[in-house]
Amino acid sequence: MININIHNLVGVGLDNSTAKINSFIKEEFFNFVQNQKLKKNILIKFKSKITIPKNIFRLNKNFYYDPKLKIFYFIKNNKILSYNISGYFKDKIFIEIEKDFNKWFILYIIENTIYVLLSKKKFCMLHAGAVKKGNSSNIILGPQGSGKTFYALDKIKEGYSFLGDEYILLNDKGICSSFPRPINFKKFHQNHYHEAFYYKWKSLRNLEKFKWFFKQIIKTFLLRADWQPMIRLRIGRVYPKTKIVIKTKINKIILKFGNKKKISKSMLSSFYPRIILKNVQFEMINRFISIYKYIFTPKDTFLKKVISDINKLEKSKIKIIKSFLLKTHKMRN
Numbered sequence: 025m026i027n028i029n030i031h032n033l034v035g036v037g038l039d040n041s042t043a044k045i046n047s048f049i050k051e052e053f054f055n056f057v058q059n060q061k062l063k064k065n066i067l068i069k070f071k072s073k074i075t076i077p078k079n080i081f082r083l084n085k086n087f088y089y090d091p092k093l094k095i096f097y098f099i100k101n102n103k104i105l106s107y108n109i110s111g112y113f114k115d116k117i118f119i120e121i122e123k124d125f126n127k128w129f130i131l132y133i134i135e136n137t138i139y140v141l142l143s144k145k146k147f148c149m150l151h152a153g154a155v156k157k158g159n160s161s162n163i164i165l166g167p168q169g170s171g172k173t174f175y176a177l178d179k180i181k182e183g184y185s186f187l188g189d190e191y192i193l194l195n196d197k198g199i200c201s202s203f204p205r206p207i208n209f210k211k212f213h214q215n216h217y218h219e220a221f222y223y224k225w226k227s228l229r230n231l232e233k234f235k236w237f238f239k240q241i242i243k244t245f246l247l248r249a250d251w252q253p254m255i256r257l258r259i260g261r262v263y264p265k266t267k268i269v270i271k272t273k274i275n276k277i278i279l280k281f282g283n284k285k286k287i288s289k290s291m292l293s294s295f296y297p298r299i300i301l302k303n304v305q306f307e308m309i310n311r312f313i314s315i316y317k318y319i320f321t322p323k324d325t326f327l328k329k330v331i332s333d334i335n336k337l338e339k340s341k342i343k344i345i346k347s348f349l350l351k352t353h354k355m356r357n
Contacts, residue, residue: 027064028056028134031193031201031270034141036134037064045070048127049134054258055204055268066137068119068130074104083318091324098315100126105133112330115141132311135191139308143337147201148194148344151304154187154202154274155179161272163192163200166280167303173207175278177216185267186259191304196344198351201271207259211252220255220262277352292353297345301338 026049028036038049050057076097081089088097094110103125108118117137121130139149153172154163162179164172173189180186187202194200209220228236240253259266279287281299309316320331 026050027058027060027062028053029058029062030056030138030142030203033145033147033193034066034138035062035064036066036068036138037062038068038070040070041068042070042123045127045130049131051258052131052205054206054260055202065115065141066117066119066134068121068134070121070123072123074106074120074122076104084315087315087318089324089327091327094326096319100129105129107133109327109330113333115144117141136308136311139304140334140337142193143334143341146196146340146344148301148341149203149304150192150194150300150345151190151307152192153189154192154200154272155184156187156269156272157182157184160184160276161200161274162276162278163274164278164280165300165303166278168307170280172280173210174213174216177207177213180259180263180266181216185269187269187272194344194348196347198273198348199271200274202269204259204268206256207262209255209257209262216262217252217255220257223257223262224255274348274352277349287353289350289353292349293346296349297342300345301341305338 026036026038026041026046028038028049030036036053038045041049074097076088076099077090077093080097081091083089086099089095090097094108094112096107096109098105098107103122105122105125106120108120111118119133119137142149150165151167152163152165153176154161155176156162157179162184164170164175166172176184176186176189186204187200188204189207190205191203192200193203207220209217211217213220225233279296281296281303287296319327
């Protein structure tokens with residue numbers, strides 16, 4: 025059993041998972057894995073075989089819904105995952121997964137469920153990066169590719185501590201809690217990428233080096249000549265002296281949403297809260313874009329209540345983001 029404790033807000037338990045999945049999940053949630061038992065909101069059980077019941081809603085060719093048991097079934101690469109929402113209003117989600125199911129899809133399922141359950145705890149999960157040094161706590165908000173990771177890495181080289189480069193948690197009191205995860209080092213991260221590449225290469229055995237090198241050559245040939253592989257590593261692997269901050273109050277916000285105008289108070293209370301929320305919603309939905317629209321199809325009273333509750337929680341996040349932006353702006357001035 026793997027126990028994941030997200031700031032005593034959401035507990036995740038993985039039971040009967042393979043050694044490969046254990047290693048992957050422990051690396052992804054390295055700062056949240058604990059040995060002792062905890063209250064679990066997300067219970068994930070790995071099984072050899074899952075059977076999809078007959079006579080249930082077929083939402084699309086790989087997506088089903090059982091209105092009696094309140095379970096979604098999803099097929100990917102001939103492997104099945106079931107997602108039971110019957111305990112949603114008790115903050116419980118039950119997931120069963122066939123072994124050898126796509127590991128990245130498992131990760132996305134966990135992340136998205138954490139996102140929803142944190143909302144019920146009045147926490148907003150932002151698509152953001154954050155670092156801290158002394159009394160300076162900086163958060164950078166922006167869409168994918170806007171420079172959040174590069175900014176965080178540069179600050180870490182200056183001696184800043186790390187809270188995260190992809191997601192950050194925020195409550196209605198303006199407290200920012202960390203969500204440190206492995207970083208996707210890419211070639212435009214310049215020297216940081218070279219550091220990550222060196223660590224990756226050094227950590228591989230000779231046969232692994234050959235396989236990895238050959239795989240990258242094939243990808244380079246198929247993609248483009250100047251392509252370089254993305255390397256996903258936790259920050260401590262590349263910069264061992266980096267400290268992880270649990271929570272802090274932010275006093276500097278960097279907004280990367282393409283608006284060159286001077287940021288006014290009215291923009292902080294209207295434009296930016298909406299675009300910040302829309303950005304993280306896109307990040308969450310985009311992973312399941314092919315199936316997300318079908319969730320609304322069944323005429324099921326319970327499912328309608330769940331969707332209605334989630335929509336209310338999403339609207340409440342605007343108030344959290346607005347309060348955070350205005351408080352931080354006031355602190356700077």
